[in-house]
Amino acid sequence: MAESELSSLDASVGLTAESLSPGRLAYRRFLTHKAAVVSVFVLALLVLWVLLSPWTARYGVNEQVFDISKGPNQNLPPADFAWFGTDIIGRDVYSRVLYGVRVSLIIGLASAVFSLALGSLIGAVAGLKGGLFDDIVMRVTDVFLAFPFLVALLVVRNMFGAVGWITVIVGQPSSIRFMVFLFAVFGWMGVARVLRAQVLSLKEREFIEAARALGASNARIIIRHLLPNSIGPMLVSLSLGVVGAIVSEATLSLFGYGPDPGTGATSLGLLVAGSKSAVRAGYWWLALYPFAALLVITLCVSFIGDGLRDAFDPKHGGGR
Amino acid sequence: MSADQLLQVSSLVKEFKVKTVTGIRSVDQTVHAVSGVSFGVGSGETLGLVGESGSGKSTIGRCVLRLIEPTSGTVRFRGRDLVGMRKEELRALRREMQIVFQDPYASLDPRLTVGSAISEPLDIHRTPGDHGAKVAELLELVGLSPDHASRFPHEFSGGQRQRIGIARALALRPKFLVLDEPVSALDVSIQAGVINLLQDLQNEMGLSYLFIAHDLSVVRHISDRIAVMYLGKIVEVAPSEELHAVPAHPYTEALLSAVPEPDPVVERQRHRMILTGDVPSPINPPSGCRFRTRCPKAAEICAAEEPVLTTISEGHEVACHFPDSTPVSLRGTRS
Amino acid sequence: MLRYALRRAVWLLPTLILVTFLVYVALRLGTDPLASYRRTNIRVSKKKVDEYIAANGLYSGAFGYVRGYFQWLWGFITLDWPRSIKGSREVWPHLKDALANSIRLGLVASMVGILVGNAFGVLAALRPGRLRDTLVNSGALVGLAVPPFVSALLLQLLFAVYWQKWFGYALFPVSGVYPPGHQGFDLFLMIKHMALPVVVVAIQSIAVYSRYMRASLLDVLNSEYMRTARSKGISERRVLVHHALRNALIPVTTLAFLDVGAVVGGLIITEGLFEYPGMGRFFLVAYGNGDFPELMPWMVVIIGSVVTFNLLADIAYAKLDPRIRLG
Ligand SMILES: Nc1ncnc2c1ncn2[C@@H]1O[C@H](COP(=O)(O)OP(=O)(O)OP(=O)(O)O)[C@@H](O)[C@H]1O
Numbered sequence: 001m002a003e004s005e006l007s008s009l010d011a012s013v014g015l016t017a018e019s020l021s022p023g024r025l026a027y028r029r030f031l032t033h034k035a036a037v038v039s040v041f042v043l044a045l046l047v048l049w050v051l052l053s054p055w056t057a058r059y060g061v062n063e064q065v066f067d068i069s070k071g072p073n074q075n076l077p078p079a080d081f082a083w084f085g086t087d088i089i090g091r092d093v094y095s096r097v098l099y100g101v102r103v104s105l106i107i108g109l110a111s112a113v114f115s116l117a118l119g120s121l122i123g124a125v126a127g128l129k130g131g132l133f134d135d136i137v138m139r140v141t142d143v144f145l146a147f148p149f150l151v152a153l154l155v156v157r158n159m160f161g162a163v164g165w166i167t168v169i170v171g172q173p174s175s176i177r178f179m180v181f182l183f184a185v186f187g188w189m190g191v192a193r194v195l196r197a198q199v200l201s202l203k204e205r206e207f208i209e210a211a212r213a214l215g216a217s218n219a220r221i222i223i224r225h226l227l228p229n230s231i232g233p234m235l236v237s238l239s240l241g242v243v244g245a246i247v248s249e250a251t252l253s254l255f256g257y258g259p260d261p262g263t264g265a266t267s268l269g270l271l272v273a274g275s276k277s278a279v280r281a282g283y284w285w286l287a288l289y290p291f292a293a294l295l296v297i298t299l300c301v302s303f304i305g306d307g308l309r310d311a312f313d314p315k316h317g318g319g320r
Numbered sequence: 321m322s323a324d325q326l327l328q329v330s331s332l333v334k335e336f337k338v339k340t341v342t343g344i345r346s347v348d349q350t351v352h353a354v355s356g357v358s359f360g361v362g363s364g365e366t367l368g369l370v371g372e373s374g375s376g377k378s379t380i381g382r383c384v385l386r387l388i389e390p391t392s393g394t395v396r397f398r399g400r401d402l403v404g405m406r407k408e409e410l411r412a413l414r415r416e417m418q419i420v421f422q423d424p425y426a427s428l429d430p431r432l433t434v435g436s437a438i439s440e441p442l443d444i445h446r447t448p449g450d451h452g453a454k455v456a457e458l459l460e461l462v463g464l465s466p467d468h469a470s471r472f473p474h475e476f477s478g479g480q481r482q483r484i485g486i487a488r489a490l491a492l493r494p495k496f497l498v499l500d501e502p503v504s505a506l507d508v509s510i511q512a513g514v515i516n517l518l519q520d521l522q523n524e525m526g527l528s529y530l531f532i533a534h535d536l537s538v539v540r541h542i543s544d545r546i547a548v549m550y551l552g553k554i555v556e557v558a559p560s561e562e563l564h565a566v567p568a569h570p571y572t573e574a575l576l577s578a579v580p581e582p583d584p585v586v587e588r589q590r591h592r593m594i595l596t597g598d599v600p601s602p603i604n605p606p607s608g609c610r611f612r613t614r615c616p617k618a619a620e621i622c623a624a625e626e627p628v629l630t631t632i633s634e635g636h637e638v639a640c641h642f643p644d645s646t647p648v649s650l651r652g653t654r655s
Numbered sequence: 656m657l658r659y660a661l662r663r664a665v666w667l668l669p670t671l672i673l674v675t676f677l678v679y680v681a682l683r684l685g686t687d688p689l690a691s692y693r694r695t696n697i698r699v700s701k702k703k704v705d706e707y708i709a710a711n712g713l714y715s716g717a718f719g720y721v722r723g724y725f726q727w728l729w730g731f732i733t734l735d736w737p738r739s740i741k742g743s744r745e746v747w748p749h750l751k752d753a754l755a756n757s758i759r760l761g762l763v764a765s766m767v768g769i770l771v772g773n774a775f776g777v778l779a780a781l782r783p784g785r786l787r788d789t790l791v792n793s794g795a796l797v798g799l800a801v802p803p804f805v806s807a808l809l810l811q812l813l814f815a816v817y818w819q820k821w822f823g824y825a826l827f828p829v830s831g832v833y834p835p836g837h838q839g840f841d842l843f844l845m846i847k848h849m850a851l852p853v854v855v856v857a858i859q860s861i862a863v864y865s866r867y868m869r870a871s872l873l874d875v876l877n878s879e880y881m882r883t884a885r886s887k888g889i890s891e892r893r894v895l896v897h898h899a900l901r902n903a904l905i906p907v908t909t910l911a912f913l914d915v916g917a918v919v920g921g922l923i924i925t926e927g928l929f930e931y932p933g934m935g936r937f938f939l940v941a942y943g944n945g946d947f948p949e950l951m952p953w954m955v956v957i958i959g960s961v962v963t964f965n966l967l968a969d970i971a972y973a974k975l976d977p978r979i980r981l982g
């Protein structure tokens with residue numbers, strides 16, 4: 001280490017050999033959260049399995065497992081030719097769960113990404129600028145978040161569905177694109193509030209004022225300082241958003257407001273909805289496997305979110 | 321005195337509107353953080369600004385850089401008023417005036433490497449040339465190694481961070497720096513190193529400083545002149561030596577008493593004045609002289625009439641109805 | 656305090672009017688009440704349609720919406736409510752029953768949630784980092800991650816369908832408040848019908864409260880002032896009951912009031928799946944039918960209670976916490 005003539009005794013103390021960025025430190029802390037690490041692996045495996053559905057699925061999404069002529073094939077319990085049994089018209093539940101998870105993951109990820117982008121931007125601007133814009137954002141989100149979620153979702157769904165130009169852009173209310181749009185319209189609010197709170201606390205820190213003194217514009221402050229320092233809350237919001245959208249899709253499907261089953265594709269929500277009557281008839285496999293897939297996703301993402309929270313905010317560490 | 325000043329602050333006022341609750345009522349109240357402050361800083365000069373916590377020093381520093389909008393008054397830099405200046409003009413001016421903050425832990429973005437932090441001003445102002453080389457140069461200038469550029473703030477000690485903050489402030493080669501208690505958060509053993517660095521930089525680069533501190537010992541040697549603040553007002557300004565030799569305002573005298581003398585004999589013999597009581601709230605400052613609630617010399621006139629800054633000798637101004645012009649060394653143990 | 660409450664209460668009315676107006680617009684756009692009316696009453700005469708329009712103020716155009724809203728509002732206030740979409744049924748008696756059923760279910764579920772959840776939270780906070788803390792913590796995470804419809808359907812599968820298969824009778828019924836055809840009041844039957852729905856709603860509340868109580872109690876226990884109290888030699892139990900719990904309850908109480916919206920939300924799904932004739936089911940059926948005359952009063956009840964409980968939460972918070980600034 002080159003000693004310059006000005007250096008005093010404090011100029012070179014306390015440096016470790018290895019340089020660790022705050023991100024790497026958070027990553028290390030994340031690794032100590034065992035449940036979260038296991039969840040990452042389980043989820044990765046599931047995603048891989050689903051991505052490889054051309055090879056991992058055994059039948060097509062609408063394919064009936066065997067010919068009706070060779071005997072009834074409806075509502076059969078799990079067996080060799082159909083690991084998870086068959087549904088009411090003789091389709092393989094295992095393959096359908098794979099296809100369903102794929103659609104649900106797409107809905108979940110897409111909605112969460114849009115919500116995150118929109119919410120971070122709105123939240124950061126509201127927190128940084130304050131004033132009227134901030135007031136409006138806060139009031140709007142207050143009203144929506146206080147409402148029972150399903151009611152707000154249903155009412156807004158139909159309202160947007162009735163507006164011509166919206167359906168031109170995002171499709172009919174029963175399309176996947178519309179679902180993503182709808183969940184993003186709701187999802188940004190939670191993100192915006194989290195980001196706003198984060199920005200309000202960061203704003204008090206002197207490094208933001210320092211950047212301003214250097215002549216940085218608001219845009220630069222948001223992009224270069226506020227957002228990078230909000231990675232933790234943003235990742236947690238993202239994970240919550242994925243689960244939220246997947247569960248919302250399932251809830252909507254359950255009450256008949258989900259994607260259109262006529263297209264042949266299915267989703268976790270549609271499978272779950274189909275299980276409603278199957279449960280009463282005692283066909284447990286029609287409920288259990290879709291539920292299991294859903295729970296694997298929601299549980300893993302919850303634990304990952306918990307791990308992220310601890311990793312980025314070590315002060316508020318929970319239990320392991 | 322004011323014609324050739326680099327920075328000239330006149331009648332600066334900053335009030336904050338706050339909501340407070342007394343009993344069941346919430347009231348809109350005004351914090352009088354800075355109430356009509358005027359001073360100038362000449363080229364190559366260091367003006368020390370001293371006062372207790374809450375007296376409005378940082379507020380002045382922030383107004384000078386227009387990080388917050390003054391309620392009224394003017395801040396002229398090279399004769400041009402910053403208040404009401406357009407954004408682009410202000411940005412251009414930011415090349416020439418910079419600030420170093422009190423808290424070295426809060427003033428660096430934890431997610432930026434030291435190199436990016438120091439080159440941020442270069443990026444913002446699109447300075448031509450090799451930024452990497454400039455960063456290395458700046459790091460050496462403040463006594464750090466160029467290898468430190470790739471490291472993160474949490475890997476450094478407080479003193480090192482303060483050096484990084486200084487390097488960042490110097491990146492644009494400014495002419496004027498606000499130093500907002502640059503060493504208060506540091507260990508006493510490290511303070512001297514940073515102050516020496518600041519002094520060397522000043523000599524090398526011809527900088528002017530507004531050096532903020534809360535006790536006189538820190539600013540004594542580095543300042544050419546010192547302004548003493550109490551509750552949003554300047555109560556005394558004088559050249560550094562003069563202020564120490566002949567503190568005319570009772571508050572200055574009290575501040576001086578708080579500075580320990582290195583020589584035990586002098587320490588035992590000297591006249592001391594200890595302040596009692598709390599600083600009044602800047603929401604309801606006392607009438608007349610704001611110091612009267614704690615002043616041993618307070619008389620009726622002090623409550624009725626506000627003392628104005630008056631020149632008592634060359635470059636020595638004081639705002640007190642009963643200024644004391646005897647040197648401290650001759651003051652007995654009265655009062 | 657009183658002034659603060661009053662000042663907040665003054666805002667209640669404008670908020671209600673604004674929000675109901677927005678909901679009015681959203682419902683009229685989204686459910687198309689006229690088309691729904693024609694769909695429900697096929698081959699209805701032109702005269703009947705005009706009557707329905709007049710009764711509900713379903714005028715078209717931007718001005719028609721505003722006029723329609725105020726007509727609806729006036730009718731609502733003067734208790735001159737239009738009849739439901741089928742034309743014959745009065746809305747209020749039906750809504751009243753639904754409300755009573757939901758309040759019963761919601762109250763019981765909330766009580767269970769609050770009691771059990773807070774107890775778990777306290778247990779966890781007293782031994783942070785130990786086994787029971789970990790259990791409560793992960794249990795809560797799991798509870799929050801399980802969507803209510805999953806627990807509802809699994810419980811049905813187990814306690815109704817398979818119980819029937821294995822033991823010849825269903826332990827708990829899966830729908831309604833009483834068996835079909837039942838007349839009069841019967842506490843035992845009612846409890847039996849409520850058991851599963853209560854569990855479903857309570858799972859979520861327990862998870863929320865235990866996490867919240869744990870965090871809030873830990874905050875207090877780690878505070879400077881608790882350390883002082885301990886150092887003064889006050890007994891651990893006294894410290895806990897007199898200081899820690901009392902302070903920890905402040906945010907929890909606020910949550911209890913704020914939670915009303917969430918409870919109603921959970922109720923909608925649960926009631927839908929258990930065919931429980933409460934507010935949730937009322938909404939789902941009315942919404943499915945596009946039953947405008949039933950939907951608006953329902954919305955007023957929901958919005959009114961959410962807004963009121965928000966206000967109560969703020970007041971409770973202010974009253975319990977002496978440090979709070981009433982801004
Ligand atoms: N944003 C603000 N809103 C309200 N009041 C403020 C704000 N900033 C400062 N104040 C008040 O203005 C007064 C002066 O504050 P200032 O930070 O300038 O003091 P200071 O002399 O720098 O003190 P310190 O030595 O503690 O840094 C204080 O009473 C402070 O509470």
Ligand code: SF4
Nearest residue numbers: 609612615622640641
């Ligand atoms: S004016 Fe009066 S009160 Fe103020 S400092 Fe002078 S003597 Fe003291």
Ligand SMILES: [Mg+2]
Nearest residue numbers: 377378379422
């Ligand atoms: Mg300060």
